[in-house]
Amino acid sequence: MSHLSIFFRLIVRPMLRERARSLLMLSAVALGVAIVLAIDLAGDAAAGSFHSSLQALAGDDNFEVTADGGVPESIVGDLARLPWPIRVTPRIEDHATVAASGETIPLIGIDFIAQANDPDEVQLGAPNDTSIFDDINSPDAIWTTRSLSDRIGSTVTLVINDHKHAYTVRGFIPTSARFGGDVAVMDIDAAQRATGKAGRVDRILLKVPDQPGFAEWQQRLLAVLPAGVQLLPQGSETAANRRMLAAFRWNLRILSYIALLVGAFLIYNTVSVSVVRRRVEIGTVRALGACRRAVLLAFLAEAAIFGVAGTLLALPLGRLLADGAVRVLSTTVNALYVSSQPGTVGLSTGSVVMAFIVGIGVAVASALAPAREAALVPPTEAMARGRREYAIRVERGRDALLAFLLAIAAAFAARLPPVGGKPLFGYIAALLLVAASAFAIPALVTVLMPLLSAVLTKLLGVEALLAARSLGGSLRRTSVLVAMLSTAIAMMTAVGIMVGSFRQTVVIWMERQLPADLYLRPAGEPGGDRFPTIRPELADSIAMLPGIAAISRFRAYQIEYQGLPAILASVDLGPSQARDGTEFLSGRPSSVVLSQLDAGDSAIVSEPFANKHHVHTGDLLTLPMGVRAASFRVVGIFYDYGDEAGIVLLARSTMLRYLPDKAASSLAIYLAPGANLETARAEIRKAATGRDVLLLANGEIRRQGIRTFDQTFAITYALEAVAIIVAVLGIAGALISIVIDRRREFGLLRFLGAASSQIRRLILIEAGLIGILANIVGLALGYLLSLILIYVINKQSFGWTIRFHWPVSVLVAALSGVYLATVLAGLYPASIAQRLNPIEVIHEE
């Protein structure tokens, strides 16, 4: 018998006959792969192809000079005078918010005059057009991308820091310039004035000749540069941000595999069912001389076909989903990591290949076990009269032992350190736990089913008894269904608990961290890497207002520490000390640590910073602070959930010694005892007339924080939902095949006098039983997984300690929703069973 005819008899014919089953398997592959693809594509667009938008208009430079808080501008002159043929390009790099659209765009300040020297530089305006010089001393002249304004001479209102101002468009930036989205460019003088960065530039780009080589140039330059600046290969910041985003993407990608894992269970189940249903055909072809291998290959080929077809469906679906996901992801990337504009979502050859590998791989791997079983069907099957029930022995004892060993391995893996900053073993532990639970389920079903059936028989009558028996009888099918649904539930529960705990931790932390009555920040949108400032005069005048007890100025700078982005910040210790609730890992009271911080060159660092850079209390941190490098003694590590990159916090007086810029990123305002909040608000508003600032009361800023938090986890929720949908689909599909399988049984029941409503009831109870079992197992597994998520995966990837918290209401709502969906999934199969004609069914026998 040829392989082809075996394939036709065993696979093609049944495939066409059982369209519902085929459709189910197809959608399992398609949905799973689509999710993985969507997250991959969206991740690519939002973060993967990340190229700092601040690199706009940067040339083919070799080095960049940076310093914490900006490079003293005198270094520009020092570098320009060096007796080497190097190109020196100073830049102001900041952000502005377009008042009309609310869009935050990069604002780049370049030396238009020096720029003219370089024939390779991006030309603003036509070649050799020198009109750019006409506005050289104009503080209002900007050059923009065409999408920001329609004609030269029009005005664009930008919010920069706390200042809103109408700028006049003097020209357009050609689209060939290297950057992603909208950008505004000003002359360096105007940009320095607009951003308030007197005396400093954000970056100096250097282009050196090819000879005598990169390393030699590096040495030469290091020898002449002051210790307070760092010399890095150009694009280091982009690379540092990419490294940080890579971890974020990695976790996201893992999350997307949940849907695939659930899909794998579904495929496994579907193929298992179909193997049973085709035993006669298998027996026949075996009897006609087909070898075992041919049967095995036929089933694997079937899986592969589903893999290919499912992936073909997944490509457009994934592309579509990615469009939706990219917005959400981009919001997160901007809020937490780095200012960037999402790239376009595009199917690359690489992503298509990846999708096919994943799709076919998952389909074939999931079908492997049932296909092997099919190969074991003896030829005598074909001779057997009638159809055999779907009942295969399950080695409960062996599986339970395996589950136990897997659980131990999981516990062991959870204790291992991260690999390259990624919680690889954490994920392996989670996977092992899922596998352990899958193997434990048959034993659990055997234990739980009699209990459940006893209870249910009392409550629901004879149909419940029949349902429980049926499920217990076909242990393996039940186990797979329960495993599939419980895995999805466990993932949902685990992520639910993790996010709930995280949220609660953040809420409590914010209460402690935000002791002031009012907060003032510039209207310019802050983000993961941008900290617009408030002019010092405004802070001073607010401090003098009646009813104000004190203000505390917080100032933050984006820095790069050991190749990773971080934040260097300072705060007025005086006013906040009394009410400060900062908690330290050491457990020491904050008043003690903060008084140490106030003295000398001391710093405290946030927990994520300490974890990322292996910093301990007592260590010295050396930071490039412009002209000289400064060392700070770490006097404490504090809990912080505000920034993943990590914070180095100094006393404001310490910071001002190195970075004399007095502007604050935000103000915490403390009211005098008995002062009226609304009166104070009005007074502050009056003082801030002409400045574009936001004044938020304590409660408002907390709500805003929580909103950002929820936004961040929106994608997580979406992924969970898809996993659940796949699982519920699987239940529906499985129940359909059960109904078809048990036509004879149902027919007989009907023949024996069962009402069709009783059959319906029977199937719904079976669905409900599966739901209950899956909920129990899923909740237990989910709890364990949440521990891994909270204490291993989150800790290792982000470095923060989350305090465990049961999000009871969320869990109850989600689990009942899933339960309801499971029961509802039984409706359609039940209606099929109801429609069975008992005469016809019995006649078949």
Add this chain to the structure above:
Amino acid sequence: MKSSPARLERRCALLLLVFLSIAGKAADYQLALPGYHYQFPRDNFNHSAYRTEWWYYTGNVTSSSGHRFGFELTFFRQGISLEANRSPWYVHDLYMAHFALSDLSGHRYEHAERINRAGPGIAGIDAARQVIWNGNWRAHIGERSQQLQAITDAFGIDLSLASAKPLIVQGRGGISRKAAGIGHASHYVSLTRLLTSGSVRLNGADYRVTGTSWMDHEFFTGSMSSDESGWDWISLQFDNNTELMLYRMRHKDGTIDPFSSGSYVDASGRTTFLSASDFSMQPEDDLWMSPKTKGRYPLRWQISVPRFGLEGTVTTALRNQELTSKFGPSYWEGATVAAANQSGVSLHGVGYLEMTGYAAGAANTKFP
């Protein structure tokens, strides 16, 4: 030509197009007027009250192996704004510089230009530190000697200049006139014989060189007249320790302005002002057409100064010494030699020839 006289200057071909369009208002700046009292070393450096200023170094040097070079290094300052603004990035002046190396033996001409703002030490003039610089091109003007340093990817100089003669003030009454009328003049001083030694670098090879250089320093606010189209300027250092400088201002109609002038410095350093009637300088029919700008430059000149019994022919060893500028007009500025005869004694001279207003698209023809 509709432009106001003040907007065009002598050597305006050297000024960028951008200068013309954005130069500060002439009325804000001082004119070069007679009676200026020179005071050194102060007057070696910046005169920010005048809109335009330049320091012009040219020279002929020879390596120990006989390789001959000419060089030009010029620092320009153009006033943009006199506003009191203390930001270092605010543009009070634009600084431009031209640097050219003529490989006379190798028949190559290299040149570079740059433009900068003062910025935080990027370019400028510092009397206290005695330097005039634009990036890493610099002139240090000491009491007794000067140092010139400039490099590009391909060529560079590092020269020490010692003046063999005292500084001279060109023109009469402290001004060098370019046309009739008040203000069509500049304050103009020269060092006519700078004994030069140091090194020249070209394409990775270093040459130890010695030779003779010339320095001009001028400051003014608008000097050329509106009917002038350019000028021809010659400097010569003869082997009898005398020097000659001649310039003629050309009108658009081809005539020569009667305020063209020159100076003769004798071996003892005594300077004689030469008015237009005291000398002649005539181009001969030896034109070189620039392939880049299509400008046609006369490369052979007959000169005579009857008062000193001096006559001769100025020629060049390298025909293409045109400095084509990215920003503004281009001009020919090259090393020359002179075969002369003074009262029956034959003299040999080296020097520089500058010709402006010939290139197509020169500022004064294109910009009103």
